Amino acid sequence: xxxKMRFLLVIGVVxxxxxxxxxxxxxSFSLDGKVLVLDESNFESAISSFDHILVDFYAPWCxxxxxxxxxxxxxxxxxxxxxxxxxxxxxxxxxxxxxxRKYDVGAFPTILLFNHGVPxxxxxxxxxxxxxxYLKKFAASDVSILDSDSAVSKFVEEAGTFFPVYIGFGxxxxxxxxxxxxxxxxxxxxxxxxxxEDLMVxxxxxxxxxxxxxxxxxxxxxxxxxxxxxxxxxxxVKQNLIPLAVPVSRDTLKLMEADDRKIxxxxxxxxxxxxxxxxxKLLKAAASANRDLIFGYVGVKQLEEFAxxxxxxxxxxxxxxxxxxxxxxxxxxxxxxxxENQLTLISKFVEGYREGRTIQKTISSPSLMxxxxxxxxxxxxxxxxxxxxxxxxxxxxxxxGDEYQRVPNEEHVHHSSNSVSxxxxxxxxxxxxxxx
Numbered sequence: 001x002x003x004k005m006r007f008l009l010v011i012g013v014v015x016x017x018x019x020x021x022x023x024x025x026x027x028s029f030s031l032d033g034k035v036l037v038l039d040e041s042n043f044e045s046a047i048s049s050f051d052h053i054l055v056d057f058y059a060p061w062c063x064x065x066x067x068x069x070x071x072x073x074x075x076x077x078x079x080x081x082x083x084x085x086x087x088x089x090x091x092x093x094x095x096x097x098x099x100x101r102k103y104d105v106g107a108f109p110t111i112l113l114f115n116h117g118v119p120x121x122x123x124x125x126x127x128x129x130x131x132x133x134y135l136k137k138f139a140a141s142d143v144s145i146l147d148s149d150s151a152v153s154k155f156v157e158e159a160g161t162f163f164p165v166y167i168g169f170g171x172x173x174x175x176x177x178x179x180x181x182x183x184x185x186x187x188x189x190x191x192x193x194x195x196x197e198d199l200m201v202x203x204x205x206x207x208x209x210x211x212x213x214x215x216x217x218x219x220x221x222x223x224x225x226x227x228x229x230x231x232x233x234x235x236x237v238k239q240n241l242i243p244l245a246v247p248v249s250r251d252t253l254k255l256m257e258a259d260d261r262k263i264x265x266x267x268x269x270x271x272x273x274x275x276x277x278x279x280x281k282l283l284k285a286a287a288s289a290n291r292d293l294i295f296g297y298v299g300v301k302q303l304e305e306f307a308x309x310x311x312x313x314x315x316x317x318x319x320x321x322x323x324x325x326x327x328x329x330x331x332x333x334x335x336x337x338x339x340e341n342q343l344t345l346i347s348k349f350v351e352g353y354r355e356g357r358t359i360q361k362t363i364s365s366p367s368l369m370x371x372x373x374x375x376x377x378x379x380x381x382x383x384x385x386x387x388x389x390x391x392x393x394x395x396x397x398x399x400x401g402d403e404y405q406r407v408p409n410e411e412h413v414h415h416s417s418n419s420v421s422x423x424x425x426x427x428x429x430x431x432x433x434x435x436x
Contacts, residue, residue: 038089046087054079054086054111054135059093062108062109064109074128115138133158138184142181143190147192149198152192164241165216168210169192169203169209169210170192171191171211176191186241203221209228210225224236244283244284244288248306256294256324262323263323263324264286264296264320264349266337267312268300271297316336331353332359
């Protein structure tokens with residue numbers, strides 16, 4: 001009996017020791033406004049401890065990472081003091097490679113925003129002040145309630161220009177709540193309960209209820225008067241997430257990829273030329289009349305790597321229909337829209353597409369999807385190093401079998417060594433992908 005009691009006592013002591021040891025090992029984090037330093041031992045705990053946490057996967061040798069670090073240090077205390085705090089953390093991905101691989105970190109710096117444990121790659125600004133304004137969106141209420149003209153003005157001002165803004169005038173918040181949750185990462189949502197006729201004039205609507213969309217970055221505004229059923233509301237929200245005429249960039253391509261509409265793509269020589277800016281105005285007019293399509297434009301001078309995939313040997317400007325695959329459509333008789341009355345030519349192009357007078361063509365390689373998602377990362381470096389190594393091995397085998405083998409001179413050896421070093425240079429490739 002005594003032996004049994006001793007045994008149970010030992011078991012109990014072991015259990016208590018284990019319990020307190022495990023509890024002591026559990027990482028604890030404080031909201032002191034400093035950037036958290038994470039590794040494989042505390043990463044998952046940190047992600048589960050905070051609703052919103054921005055994680056910088058960096059490498060100590062990366063120049064871009066070094067420039068980003070003080071910006072994160074400056075933003076951290078401001079974000080930590082929000083009503084719903086956002087924490088900033090960092091991981092030495094060069095050291096903790098298993099963690100980097102788990103989150104598909106292929107270049108430095110890679111910044112991931114975890115919202116309730118779900119990661120999204122961050123592509124916003126990197127200067128402290130702008131970064132704070134951008135991230136406030138994720139900690140804000142799904143639908144903000146505005147009770148005066150000044151509250152509406154303050155809301156629009158603080159929202160900034162990074163995201164579209166939707167304001168429901170005379171709407172109940174429940175009407176747009178589901179959409180506000182669904183598109184929280186892409187836009188601000190609010191309802192105004194009390195407002196004056198002056199505000200109605202300012203936002204250009206003449207009756208309520210009304211849902212007004214603002215896109216401050218592109219100086220665009222649109223109003224929806226109903227019907228306020230979810231299907232029609234969502235169409236309006238989705239259409240106004242993207243400006244009427246979208247300048248093509250990697251960021252806007254990702255935005256367009258998430259939209260199921262086809263793209264009417266206009267290719268010009270230079271976006272900044274006066275005639276190109278005039279053409280963009282015409283594209284906006286066409287987009288207003290054809291909201292089932294996205295109208296985008298790209299300048300060869302600005303993004304030749306992308307534009308040349310659509311056969312820019314045709315006289316520019318030209319238009320094509322692209323569904324974001326490796327194929328696109330050319331409209332017969334509308335290969336170019338160069339001419340005096342471009343609005344008529346644009347209308348003729350859209351009409352020809354709708355009537356099916358098209359020819360399917362394939363973009364020139366590499367795939368546009370590869371361009372869209374970043375055409376170069378560290379895996380490409382490994383591939384190039386492998387190819388170089390194979391070439392060197394084949395050369396050495398070939399030279400080894402030669403009866404009269406030549407000894408390369410010192411200058412040639414030095415040059416080859418430098419070439420391999422350039423391919424293996426981490427910062428040139430890994431940091432360059434994520435440059436601001």
